Amino acid sequence: MKKLLAGLLVLAAFGWLLWEIYDRTSAPTGGPRRGGAGPVAVEVVPIRKAVIRDVRRLTGSVLARSQFQVAPKIAGRLEKLMVDIGDEVHNRQLIAQLDSDEYVQQVAQAEAELEMAKANVVQASSNLELARKKLARYRALYEKKVASQSEIEVVEAEYKVQEAAHKVAEARVLQNKAALEAAKVQEAYTKISASWENGEGRRVVGERFVDEGAMLKANEPIVSIIDIASVTAVIYVIERDYGKIRIGQEARVTTDALPGESFRSRVVRVAPLLKEASRQARVELEIPNPKGSLKPGMFVRVEIEFIRLEDVTVVPAGSVVKRNDTDGVFIVDTENMKVRFVPVKLGLEEEDMVQVLEPNLSGSVVTMGQHLLEDGRSIKLPGTESEDASPRQDAQQTPPAGRGGSSGGRQ
Incomplete structure (x- = not known):
């Protein structure tokens, strides 16, 4: 029974294949064919002028501009701690007192x-x-x-x-x-202060390591002090992009923690070497942070613009196909409802758009169905199929002269 069923399936598949070959080769010349030489349904978009950029989108982490730990120079019992996590401190402010x-x-x-x-x-x-x-x-x-x-x-x-x-x-x-x-x-030394050079502005207590009453050794950390008036974003660039990074380059920074907000930044440091294991180099960007919205440790996305070109010819990247190992697009001839394959030289690509360097294109390009096309192939656009079908249906419903009441079409 199983062998019989398998044989029937093979015969059915073979019959379907023969029908496809017959349908492709024997359809009427003026009518549509399923995948044959008849019109191919496509979608098109106009070729346009736009701005296109060479952009890299990288990920990284936020670091404080400066961070240090406050520790006693002598051993003793922590008698009083005047600050806690998140408190602002100024230069030389007393933050802790040891038993004196x-x-x-x-x-x-x-x-x-x-x-x-x-x-x-x-x-x-x-x-x-x-x-x-x-x-x-x-x-x-x-x-x-x-x-x-x-x-x-x-x-x-x-x-x-x-x-x-x-x-x-x-x-x-x-x-x-x-x-x-x-x-x-x-x-x-029993009076412990937070002090730093160029002590303008305020800083913030980032961490607390001990509680009041603890017995401390000399140089044992009590709290950490961070400066987040501006922060540093650390990213890593691959070898291909390393040569494009320049000190002073501007970038846009976003983070999932602050949806809808973006921050301007600039490149301030570029490592002079790449890590051999990853072939990546460390790049640091400075981000003004006057409101303190960005916190150390946050995950950020950095968008760096290497090149920006105005008023250039662009087409959808999906419209580009290869014919005989040549990149090109299908340009629509709206009068004859045919397409013409035009080889193109491509430039920058951003998201779903690509720059066309040569030739100077105009009109519309095929964005769907282009893989079924060849140069000179007939096409049909959305909304025209029903109009084309109506005359054929009328012809089928009207009996030809001398045939009596017999209906048209294949018997």
């Missing part, structure tokens, strides 16, 4: 030691003055032959001892002053 009791005590101790050192200098100065007077008196006695040489030497040695002690006392004052300044610096 220990450092305050160190400052007080350093101050006391400095005062003691100053008192030692006063005492050393007094001792030095006494030694100087004693030395002067013994020298006078020595000149009068009252004091001996050995006595003079002893007094001079005492003077040098007091002079050295005075210098040591003065040095200790300087040392204690430095220790006091160091203690004050350590105490100042």
Whole structure:
């Protein structure tokens, strides 16, 4: 039964193929043929002048113009945190306070030691003055032959001892002053500020890493500060487009997070090398962001215009076909309802339109059904089929002379 069914299917397919061949070769000369030499139904559009661009649409990510982490220079317990995520901060603003009791005590101790050192200098100065007077008196006695040489030497040695002690006392004052300044610096480090160079404007707290009460090590991050008054879009271009990128080139940026909005940007940095693995180069664009709408980490689409041509001849890209390995379009001869294949030299292509460099075209081109056409083929346009069919139907319904009441058409 299965073999019989398969045989019937093969015979049916073979019969359909024979019917197609017969229908294509034996249809009346003046009538339409299914895929034969009869008119082919097509759609056309006018050739027009328009603007066309060489555009690349790339994707990338947003980075803050600058970003840094604020961390203490000394270890300690975080006593108070004055800012949180999203807060605006200005340059040198106090944002955190460490427990400072220990450092305050160190400052007080350093101050006391400095005062003691100053008192030692006063005492050393007094001792030095006494030694100087004693030395002067013994020298006078020595000149009068009252004091001996050995006595003079002893007094001079005492003077040098007091002079050295005075210098040591003065040095200790300087040392204690430095220790006091160091203690004050350590105490100042308990007050943590956000500071940056060229500190105009405000910045924003991007992240918070710790909470109040946490024990911090030196250089352990507390918060991150970002500048989003303008942001940077990072994209990667392939080797083919790398040579077209220029510093200062303008681009349009959009993001799904802000539908309906676009942002102007310009190329500010182009990497001098391509990554060997991907053959792509990093390109950075600066985007003014006065409202702070764009946030770091956002996915963006970047449209860069390399070339813009005004008033050029364009046709739909789908209208271009190949005949004998030559690009061309079918131009409509509306008087004879035929088409003419015209080889073309193409230029830029943007979306569904392509530029025609040569020749200078006018009229209309076929945009649907062109793959069934050859040069000189008859066509029919939408809306004309019913008009063409009416006379044929009338002819079929009117019996020819001498045939009686028999109907026309194939029996």
